Structure formats: structure tokens, C-alpha cells
Amino acid sequence: MSIAENYRRLREEIPDHVTIVLAAKTRTAAEVSEAIEAGATDVGHNYVQEAESMHDELGNLASRVRWHMIGHLQKNKINKVLPVVDTIQTVDSIVAAEAIDKRVEAAGKSTVDILIEINSGGEVSKSGLGADYDAVEQVARGVATLPHLRLCGLMTMGPFLDDPEDMRPYFRTTKGIFERLREKMIPRTNIQTLSMGMSDSYRVAIEEGGTMVRLGTIVFGPRSYA
């Protein structure tokens, strides 16, 4: 099946309240434009360099979709990424949030949307904040005080496990933190987005309350690297 057919089939299958973010790493601008022409609304990048060049190559088409940073963001790349993204999904500390906040205006924007990344599997190899509610609330309250950031929710990867069913507990834990945080109604936040689930696991993630899935392989086919 073509990229366009894959996207349309997934959009039919996935409930309307769940946003599909295309995970575009290693894909060409032609591949991503095919998905946008088929109706894709959101595109995610892991690497700042890829986000920048794809933004340039897509030209007018780029402004038809929302752009997300879904990879770990190094401090020295913040200035470059801000002009080309609407949401940064990988904030995991107050220090990181402050570093972004300070640079938003210079990038010609008033605000950028933020998700706090939760390392729900507690893996040393992954970034993200541990799945400890109090620590997450503390970072959330910190982000909420920063004038150029708008906290919109949480993101998690979870461990890579062969059986997506085994990822359910990690998604459930993240959803629990999300709900508790939302109930706090922290001023200046808009906590509505729970970004979890990839090609193998999106069904389980949606069952567990995810409102945003990040899909690469299932739309574009296997990657040759990364």
C-alpha cells in the first residue's frame, strides 16, 4: 500500500479524538508530502537538522501541518528548532524548560507548546522524568510559571517490548499521572494531550487513554536506520 493509503486507513481506524503525529525521521520530503496531501495534520522530528531541512523543502506545505520535536533536544539546538516547531514533546526538567523559554521571543514567537516527557519504564538509556507523580507536578508547576511556554500534557515512549500488551502497564501509569495533573487545574496550563503509542503499540496506548500517537513505520514502511 502507498503512504497515502496507509495514512487514510489509519485515520479511519483511529478515533477522531486521537491526533496522529507522523514520525518523520529518515523520511524524505516527498514521502512526508504524500502523507500531508492525504490529510496528515502533524509531523514529528527527532533531529533538529532534519526538521529544518524538511521545513525548507516542503515550502508552503509545511504551514499546513503542526510540527513537533519528539527527539531529545540539546540546549545548543534550541535556537534552531524553535522557528520550525509548534510543540516540544521532550521537556524533562525545569532547567530544560527555562532554556527554551528564554529563547522563544528571539525566534519570533510568543509561545511554544510543551509536553513533559515521562520515562515510564525507568530505563537508564532513555531521557524523561521518572514516573513519580510529585516530581512531575513540580516540573509542571515550574513550566506553568514560564511566560513563553504553554504546558499541554505528557509524552512517553515506554520500553520497547516484543509484545505491545506488555507495554500496557507503562501507558497506564503515565495516564494516571496525566489525570492527577489535569485535576490540579494549574493556572496557565492546558493539559489535554497524552502522547503515547507508536506503530507497534498505538492500539494499546489508545485503549489506555492516549490522545496522540506517533507513527512512523506503519505509515512509511520499514526504516533503513534509526
Ligand SMILES: *Cc1c(COP(=O)(O)O)cnc(C)c1O
Ligand atoms: C521513531 C519514533 C516513533 C515512531 O516509531 P515507529 O515504530 O516507526 O512508529 C515515535 N516516537 C518517537 C519518539 C520516535 O523516535
